[in-house]
Amino acid sequence: MEIPSVHRLADARIPTVDGEFTLLLYENSEDNKDHLALVYGDVEGHDDVLVRVHSECFTGDVLGSLRCDCGEQLGTSMRRIAEEEQGIIVYLRQEGRGIGLLSKLRAYNLQDEGYDTVEANRMLGHGADERDYAIAATILEDLGVSSVRLLTNNPKKIESLTDHDIDIAERAPLEPHVNRHNADYLRTKVNRMRHILDLGPTNGYSQTNVHGSSLQPLEQRVEHYYADTGLPFVTLTYAQSLDGSIASNSGAPLAISGPKAMDLTHRLRALHDGILVGIGTVLADDPRLNVRRREGDHPVPVILDSSLRFPLDARLLDCDGPSPLIFTGPNPDPSRRETLESKGATVVPLSCTPDGGVCIDTLLEALGDRQIASVMVEGGTQVLTTFLRRQRVQRVILTIAPMFLGGTSALDSLAPPQQPDAPDPSDDVPRLKNVQQRWYGEDLVLEGDPIWPSSE
Template identity: 60%
Template sequence: MEPLSVDRLTSTRIPTVHGEFTLSLYENSQDDKDHLALIHGDVEGEEDVLVRVHSECFTGDVIGSLRCDCGEQLESSLRHIAEQGRGVLLYLRQEGRGIGLLNKLRAYDLQDEGYDTVEANLMLGHGADERDYSIAARMLDDLGVQSVRLLTNNPEKIESLEELGLPVSERVPLQPHLNRHNSEYLQTKADRMRHLLELGSLKNGSRANPHAGDVQALSDRAQAFAETAGRPFVTLTYAQSLDGSIAANPQEPLRISGPETLELTHALRAAHEGILVGINTVLSDDPQLTVRHADGAHPTPIVLDTTLRCPSTVRLLTEPGPTPIIATSEDADREKQSELEAAGAKVLRLNCDATGGICLEALLDALQDVGIRSLMVEGGGEVITSFIRKRLVDYLIITIAPMLVGGVHALRPFGTAGTDAPSGDGQPSQQIQGFPKIENIQYRWIGKDLVLEGRPVWPESQ
């Protein structure tokens, strides 16, 4: 038998929402299928290249089926590769773990009758996993990749590539999101196929929707940022209606996101060391700012309150939790400071900016000094606008709920550079012109809500 060979027939530029890739089409001496490589950046002769070896899944990749995690893995891998700046995604035409689309659909019918994915494949006369990675190894050889960091949950894939002579220096996990259609399928992959998955605990008879992979990735990014940037990593997150409203009016709270998204919000809180809101949010919502719908520690609450309007009876001070930090101005009332400190708060006096609002740069420096390296900003609208205006947002997560409110919008108009606009607690603040664009965008449905996240990229200063 002649050794397997591959031939790169053509390559072309493919722009995507994640960035620009080169798409190369390969033929080979083993089968008559067209296998594909998506390349981002320069990988020839490089070691430790981020690689995803992805097997075709029409139902997941094309029509977004919720029965598997394939489409999500494809999208997440492209995003990770783009963020890394270089990498390869191989798209192998071996549908249904190698059994083909017809048999995969038949296996789905058997799964609906109560058999798991392994049992269904065996009943159809196939193995649990019939995929072959020989072509993948030869394609990576052709691209000049010396060793890989492999995006996978499957140890068998790592073992196969190494047996084929391709060193795997690291496994990079792809944590899935569970839903009622795929939880048993993913549990079978973990129990019977050795896949390395964190599926969460049972809740009300079903698996909780885990966000561990995304949250851990964000936490790791935040820690790395704080070590080099000298200030906390700032994640801005809020929920809005379809028309952009975050509340019906400035004085009344409004529950916008659904219960499933609330779990994500609390998981994000647990991933950050501090959580920040403005005094208007405290006065209208009286929030606890704790982690109650996910596992993890409570973050330190931080309240922007230039004139110390915070009552000593708010839940941040009367209910268990970390000691809240109230950031105020140098001119704030000293007696009110003593009252708040007696109730359990730590009052932090900071210089104000030129127009009277709390200097956010000084605040971040002070939080870094007390050991807070990651900060989640929840709002309200004046705080959201202030952090964006100051270009102090490193990651953005927006939940869009299927409702119309006609109320208060998250962002205030920037106007022209140098004009007055509200700061974190209603005071004016210096403007910086220009809203950011969002790159490396990820979209996903959680319950009935659409969650959008990505990295803000600021326009050039005018």
């Protein structure tokens, strides 16, 4: 088999929301198509470089079609490569698994009649997958990588690149979001094309709109929100049981999330400038509130403690990460404040609400003044309830574990104290838009943007 040759024609700097890449355009000896490489950082001579070999999909990559997972895979690959500050996306111009856009659109029509993606291709006289990866291998050789970690779910791609002498050190999976438009397509990938996919316990029937967030990464939303308002972007995130409990009644620390969902929590922590809990959580769990399950910057622990009950032996005073920022009520005990600050904490008195709690609006202004552009609110019940009741949440990420606890409820009533002639508070309960659902092991993670009818 003749090995195609490639030649670089041009390259240019491409800044994106994920980071700055270099785009290289290649000509080759096999076809008249312009194949591309999107490169982040220095890759020449390096081992185990993160690589995605991606075949063109106009409908998914450009239009954001929900019929496939191609656009999501491309966006996820760019983000993961940017996070590592090194990697390559080889972009091959072989639309529709190599059958071209015209045939792909005709295959879509057959799929709408009930045929799966393999049957539709064959009815049009094509193979199930006509892609070839020889040019991708040659481009990787031109870029000088010694070995790669391949972002793929497709064993055929691994086998083809290995046959062309690419050293694949590891497969890096790309887990899909499943929706009603791509569920059958993804099941066909698993059942008929050997793709390695975990579609979750629902076998592909969970609902999602992945493009709602993939086109606007959380980091970008944080940056824009803080620039526009001067206030931190608030992500409300917690784990609960099936009956809505976030802790046992005994008050003993209890791990609700499984390992994969916990990994997600630590990735989220690394994305935020601050992580906020109430003093009840500190007293019950003695948390560290830092990033341990992945590399990344530790967020600043933010503690709401209106009576300054923060324990002098709390792990937050000597664990890895920034010292805690404790917001308390006016006129805190001078001796206790001095002792806490001698141990590294910063104590900030703020005005209180009528019920004695810290005023959320004043708190957010104080955090913004300290250049904390994003804060992840993890609990407990009173804190979660207050942020929702005050409508001061921009994103909700909720982990639901398959267990029953019969313990402490995640939320109290979201209705403020009733005033005479006030409207029914049930008419203004928050809902989520741009909802996504995804399985992390046995845990279901649901996320979305909260909206209140009164604010629309």
